[in-house]
Structure formats: structure tokens, C-alpha cells
Amino acid sequence: MNIEKNQAARMAVEKIQNNSVVGLGSGSTAAIFIRLLAEKVKKEHMNIVCVATSIKSGELGSSLGLKVVDIDDVSSIDVTVDGADEVDYDLNGIKGGGAALLFEKIVASKSKYNIWIIDSSKFHKKLGNFKLPVEVIKFGSQRIFDCLQEMGLNPTYRLNDDSTRLLTDSSNYIIDIDIQHVSDLKSLSNALENLTGVVEHGLFINICNELLIGGLKKDIKRSELDDRLVLN
Numbered sequence: 001m002n003i004e005k006n007q008a009a010r011m012a013v014e015k016i017q018n019n020s021v022v023g024l025g026s027g028s029t030a031a032i033f034i035r036l037l038a039e040k041v042k043k044e045h046m047n048i049v050c051v052a053t054s055i056k057s058g059e060l061g062s063s064l065g066l067k068v069v070d071i072d073d074v075s076s077i078d079v080t081v082d083g084a085d086e087v088d089y090d091l092n093g094i095k096g097g098g099a100a101l102l103f104e105k106i107v108a109s110k111s112k113y114n115i116w117i118i119d120s121s122k123f124h125k126k127l128g129n130f131k132l133p134v135e136v137i138k139f140g141s142q143r144i145f146d147c148l149q150e151m152g153l154n155p156t157y158r159l160n161d162d163s164t165r166l167l168t169d170s171s172n173y174i175i176d177i178d179i180q181h182v183s184d185l186k187s188l189s190n191a192l193e194n195l196t197g198v199v200e201h202g203l204f205i206n207i208c209n210e211l212l213i214g215g216l217k218k219d220i221k222r223s224e225l226d227d228r229l230v231l232n
């Protein structure tokens with residue numbers, strides 16, 4: 001799958017124009033993009049300012065010579081390139097496999113254009129193969145866990161290798177839920193947002209503008225989305 005991730009990242013880097021503000025995604029595919037972007041910026045003497053979606057991506061970008069600034073130091077972001085854990089035929093997706101969903105959603109919402117880069121194994125007709133991450137504050141998190149259990153979503157706390165609870169860049173917990181049997185994603189999104197203590201969830205609805213799929217070498221734009229384009 002690394003070859004496919006590479007292909008998708010290469011397709012994305014070709015789309016980056018000089019004098020733009022670029023959002024750097026998180027995860028292994030985004031990391032390939034960050035490396036390729038740094039090479040391109042050096043080679044073509046480009047003027048690019050970057051905003052990162054995680055501490056790790058920001059550190060990677062800076063270490064490669066990219067100019068990485070705080071999100072509040074830019075008025076908007078021209079394009080963000082990020083990975084995803086699963087994407088459906090309507091270009092809705094699940095993100096947060098790397099626990100960076102909160103910053104990823106904030107950066108995406110400040111971006112004029114969002115490009116996702118994935119390998120072909122992540123492109124499905126319906127979301128639900130991947131568990132949906134829900135970021136919750138520590139205080140009272142068991143109450144949210146119990147609510148998710150009552151909703152039939154089989155919650156599990158995300159753990160580190162030593163079985164302690166994983167903490168996000170904002171020191172919150174992640175609870176992963178099973179949405180295989182959920183058909184109305186918008187209602188689920190609203191229900192999760194209404195639970196006090198939920199900081200964010202990894203359902204990204206109507207956010208991705210363009211999907212680049214390695215392997216299939218597909219470039220799917222939301223603006224051109226129709227059944228014929230996606231299903232063939």
C-alpha cells in the first residue's frame with residue numbers, strides 16, 4: 001500500500017501552486033506528501049507557508065525546511081492535503097486513526113480547498129469498516145462512554161501499547177465506536193455533537209473537495225461528483 005500512498009501524495013504535490021498557504025495533514029500518507037512538498041519547495045524556490053494538523057506533522061515539516069506557522073498567524077489556508085482512514089463514494093470520510101482529528105477538522109474548516117490522499121483499500125461505497133474516533137475530554141468521560149454503549153455503538157477507549165489511555169495533542173481521550181450499522185451519518189454527527197464533553201468526532205461530511213486515490217490513479221472532484229464518474 002506504500003506504493004499507492006506514494007502515488008496519491010505525488011498527485012497532490014503537483015497541485016500545489018507558488019505563493020500559497022498549505023495545510024499539512026497527519027498520518028503516513030500525509031508524511032509522504034510533506035516530504036515531497038519540501039523537495040518541491042526547495043527545487044522550485046517556492047514561497048509556501050504551512051499550517052500543521054498535528055505536532056508531529058509540524059515538526060516533520062520544519063525539520064525538512066518548510067516554513068510552518070501557527071494557524072492563527074494566517075487569515076486562511078489555500079489548500080490542505082490530508083490522509084483519511086475511509087472515504088465513501090460521496091467523498092465523506094472517517095479521519096482520526098492517528099488521533100489528530102480535532103486539529104485536522106479545524107485546519108480543514110479554515111481551508112478554501114481540501115484534498116485527501118488515500119490508497120485504494122480505503123475507498124468504499126459506505127463508511128463503517130473503520131471505527132469512528134470520538135475525542136472526549138477526560139472529565140466525566142465514562143458518562144459519554146456509557147451513552148455510546150446505550151446507543152449500540154460498541155465503544156472502546158483507544159489505548160497505548162502499555163494499555164494506558166491514549167492522549168491526543170490536546171490531552172483528551174479517544175473513544176472509538178462501531179458505525180457499521182449506522183445509515184444516517186448526519187444524524188449520528190449531530191447526536192455526537194450534542195453530547196456534552198465530546199470535543200470532536202472523526203466524521204468529515206462535505207469537507208473533502210478532491211480525492212486522489214493511489215493505485216486506481218483516480219482524481220475525483222466533489223464539484224464533478226455523479227454516479228457515473230464514481231462508480232465506473
Ligand SMILES: O=C(CO)[C@H](O)[C@H](O)COP(=O)(O)O
Nearest residue numbers: 027028029083096097098100
Ligand atoms: O486522520 C488521520 C490522522 O488522525 C490520518 O489522516 C489517517 O489516519 C490516515 O493515516 P495513514 O495515511 O497513515 O493511513
